[in-house]
Amino acid sequence: MPQMNKGGKFIFGISILRDNLSIQFPTQAIEEYDITSEGKVFLISGSKTTGGFVVTRKGMLYDSKIGNILKDTAQLCNYELPQGKFVKYKGRLYCWLSISTNGKIQFTSDMMNTLEINIGHKLLSIRSSNIAFTMGAKGPLLEKAENFDGEIEIY
Incomplete structure (x- = not known):
């Protein structure tokens, strides 16, 4: 896993949004976050700088500093909202999706429009x-990755 610069963020790889609207997460991210263990993940809209989205699961999010989203939004917490339907909470958008055992998620056109990805x-x-x-879609880190001399695995 490359590090773009000394003391900088670690990069798991690059995932491409495929023609069938799916994204495969990098193996190391899947393993480090045990992201497939619950069969569902939460997506959180990304920052203004990086765009894209953040990926987590209930077991990690619920008792965290930002776990109030789940405690305050029972429909999201209990997966009662339709898959991929975003809800706004304190300036960010949240949704849930099923994730395959090998770490793949499926987008809809509406989700892509909301997250501004193609x-x-x-x-x-x-x-x-x-x-x-984070699955970053823009910004300085993505530019550094494009100019990185080492190898960044593509998924």
């Missing part, structure tokens, strides 16, 4: 915290 979009998988990883 087919063929390269998303940089970034270790962002102990409860989530």
